[in-house]
Amino acid sequence: MALFEAHELHLRFGDRVVLEDISLSFEAGRLSGIMGPNGAGKTTCFNVLTGRYRPDRGRVLFDGADITGRSPQAIARMGIARSFQLMNLFDEFTAFENVAIALPQTRRRGADAVGQAYGDAALVAEAHDILGTVGLGQRADQIAKSLPYGERRALEIAVALACRPKLLFLDEPTAGLGSDGRARLADLVRRLKGQVTLVVIEHDMEFLFSLADDISVIHWGQVIAQGSPAELRTNPWVKNSNLGKLA
Numbered sequence: 001m002a003l004f005e006a007h008e009l010h011l012r013f014g015d016r017v018v019l020e021d022i023s024l025s026f027e028a029g030r031l032s033g034i035m036g037p038n039g040a041g042k043t044t045c046f047n048v049l050t051g052r053y054r055p056d057r058g059r060v061l062f063d064g065a066d067i068t069g070r071s072p073q074a075i076a077r078m079g080i081a082r083s084f085q086l087m088n089l090f091d092e093f094t095a096f097e098n099v100a101i102a103l104p105q106t107r108r109r110g111a112d113a114v115g116q117a118y119g120d121a122a123l124v125a126e127a128h129d130i131l132g133t134v135g136l137g138q139r140a141d142q143i144a145k146s147l148p149y150g151e152r153r154a155l156e157i158a159v160a161l162a163c164r165p166k167l168l169f170l171d172e173p174t175a176g177l178g179s180d181g182r183a184r185l186a187d188l189v190r191r192l193k194g195q196v197t198l199v200v201i202e203h204d205m206e207f208l209f210s211l212a213d214d215i216s217v218i219h220w221g222q223v224i225a226q227g228s229p230a231e232l233r234t235n236p237w238v239k240n241s242n243l244g245k246l247a
Contacts, residue, residue: 003028003197004080004167009048009058018044019055019221026167031189031198033212035205041221043171046201050082050169051075063166081165083156083173091145095136095155098144099127102162127162134158134188150181154188167197174204182207209233 002025009022018041026032036042047053049060051072060068067075090098093114100106100117103126117123131137134154139147144155153173160168173189174182182204189211192198202208208215209229217225217238225235232238 002026003063004049004199005059005061006049007059007061009045009055009060011044011048011053011055017221019048022048022058022218022221022223024049024216024223026197026199027213028166028197029194030213031193031200031211033208033215034199034201034218035203035208035215036218038203040219042201042218044221045218046082046169046171049199050080076163079164079166080169081160081163081167082169083153083160083171089144089152089156089159091143093144094141095131095144095147095158096124096127096140098155099130099158099162100124102159103127104164130158130161131155133161133191135184150177150184153177153181153185157188157192161192161196165196167199168192170198170200170202172202173200174202174207186211 004026006022006024009019011019022045034042034045044053048055051067051070051074054069058068059066062075062078062080065078067078090101093101097114100114100123103117103123105123106114106117117127128137128140131140134157136151136154136158139151144152147155157170173185177185186207189198189200200208200212212229214226214228215232216223217232225232225238227235
């Protein structure tokens with residue numbers, strides 16, 4: 001059984017249908033991609049999968065449990081984390097503090113959780129270990145807003161990893177990155193593959209095709225193609241579209 005499944009999701013805004021009978025399946029331990037042109041419905045679909053929007057009909061299952069319509073907070077507590085297209089960091093806090101705040105033990109402490117975390121050797125070690133995983137081991141004491149853009153992207157992934165997710169959604173992770181930043185991010189995602197199940201929504205086809213085990217193409221609010229990168233390169237619809245030229 002897949003770790004995460006979506007069955008026949010349908011959503012409309014007013015009289016406009018934005019998702020129509022979307023079905024997706026993400027296997028544990030793999031990197032699955034979602035791609036499509038601007039306005040295709042990718043981000044809306046992503047927001048339904050992670051609880052920001054409730055579908056008008058259809059079901060979403062995670063690890064066998066029906067999570068349709070549950071809040072983003074409830075879904076996160078079950079073991080699903082996500083990054084955002086627009087970064088969501090505490091800019092005035094250090095990289096260490098951003099990660100420490102996201103650790104489950106820290107959140108349970110309530111008032112002055114960060115101050116207490118500094119005094120807990122196990123939490124300090126875990127936060128530093130996560131920062132090391134994303135290549136920010138030497139940036140722990142640097143204020144988040146002072147980090148270069150690519151390192152802020154890596155820090156957001158570190159914050160998501162601190163929640164100890166079973167499944168990590170990445171929303172347009174290459175947005176705003178230059179070629180060097182994309183290459184570093186690709187190296188990071190390769191290191192994470194196998195450690196956590198990943199689902200990446202991405203406009204950069206070269207990035208996604210080089211990393212994903214399987215990809216779903218969304219257009220006109222529907223899944224119009226699915227398969228491995230090799231299979232999609234030979235898909236007639238993809239080959240005849242701008243996506244095919246990019247792929």
